Amino acid sequence: MRDVAKLAGVSVATVSNALNLRGNVSPDIKERVANAVEMLGYAPHAGAQRLRRSASNLIGVVIADIANPHFGALAEELESSASGRGYSVIICNSGEDLARERRHLQTLLSHRVDGIVLIAAAGDSNERIAMLSRIGVPLAVVDRAIAGLSFDTVTLDDRRAGALVAEHLIGLGHRRIGVVSGPEGVSTARERLEGFREALASVGVPLDPRLVIDGGFRADRARSNTQRLLASAERPTAIFATDLMMALGVLSAVGDAGLVCPLDISVAAIGDNPFATALHPGLTTVAQPVNAIAAAAIEALLASIARSNDEPETSTRIALEPRLIVRGSTGAPQAGVRR
Known part of the structure; x- marks a missing residue:
């Protein structure tokens, strides 16, 4: 002050x-x-009474997009895990907006939270790096890694997840594969695409850059851009969406084009929840261990909270193993596929 x-x-x-x-x-x-x-x-502290307390037993959680089922499930698991350890949780939604994310972080600090779990909004800035580097409370980064900062980070092994999809589609006989990805600046989009590309290259199959399109982690954008991809002279025989929201947009575009999945085109994605099984056919996905990610994040955060000020600061990076779930949306490419 x-x-x-x-x-x-x-x-x-x-x-x-x-x-x-x-x-x-x-x-x-x-x-x-x-x-x-x-x-x-x-960030001013909220309330003189709370200022006098050594601990608030509050944890703040800032998620990137509450409308995304994956983040909603992750927020629920984070709250459950923290509650089981005696902490109450304040959940904030940045809506993929860096300025809004910053305001939420300042608000959480003003409420004297003991620690923060951050699922970072898409995008990056020097301002964010500067703020987080001086945030002054333990912080755990979840799902999307942030370059340039040494906080405990818990993610899916995103490269391996992308590779699993590539190996599955290659094994079915696909060679011309489209990818609907998120912003390159977001670690999940970048790592999943790289893992996918590397797995294709390992068996001598190049990824045609013309088949890689932006879905922005949004169903509507994925739908409109996939429509253009499917209208091309040589459309792909399979499409990989790097998250479930974009996969829903891809499937809508497939239906718009009058195509049948997987007879005309196969679709696979990263992210698994009840939506994937409710679809017909069921969606082939790579499951993210949401409960394990949340538990590991809370465990790391509480260990950091418990660490005394005179102990050296350390940070860990945990990447959890993905799991491929094959359902009816993927199959071998058909000879004489309808155009």
Whole structure:
């Protein structure tokens, strides 16, 4: 708070009054304090009573997109795992927006959480790196790794997941395979695509870059871009979607084109939940061990919380093993496939 006061050119008491809406603070002073808070990334603590406590027994969870079934399931498992260890959880949704993610992190700090689990929004910035590097509480990164930071990180083995899909489709006889991927700056999209490409290359099958399209982790974008892919002169015989939301868009585009899966085209994805089995035919997927990911993340976070200040900081990277589940959406390419 002293840094905020110095930058704003006011007293510490004035900063406190402005942030807590007490006293007669002029609009000009409020604006100067707000600007200083924004520049310094300062997050005021909520409530004097909580300030006097050594621990809040609160954990904050910031997820990237609550509308994505994978993240919803992960949030549920994180809450369950933390609750079983005596912690209450505050869940925030960034909606894949970096500015919103930052506001949520500041809010969680103001509520004096003991630690934070972050499923990072798509995109990256020096501002995010700077804020997280000085966040001041234990933090565990889940699902999407963040380059340049040494926090405990728990993910799927995304390269292996992509390779499993490639090996399955190659084994069925597919050679012309399309990929619907997410933003390259997101580790899950990048690693899954690389694992897929490497597995194809290992058996002498190149991945045609013209068949790799952006789905933005959204069903609607995946649908529209897949429609264009399927309208090409030489459409693929199979499509790999790097997450389940995009797979739903791919399947919609397949139906829009009047094609039948897997007779005309095979579809496989990473991410497994009841949607995958409710579809007809069922969707071939790579399952993510959501409960194990959540349990490992909470375990790592609580170990960091328990670590005394004079102990050296350490960080671990845990990549959990994926599992291929073959269902009816994939099959061998048919001779004389309908065009």
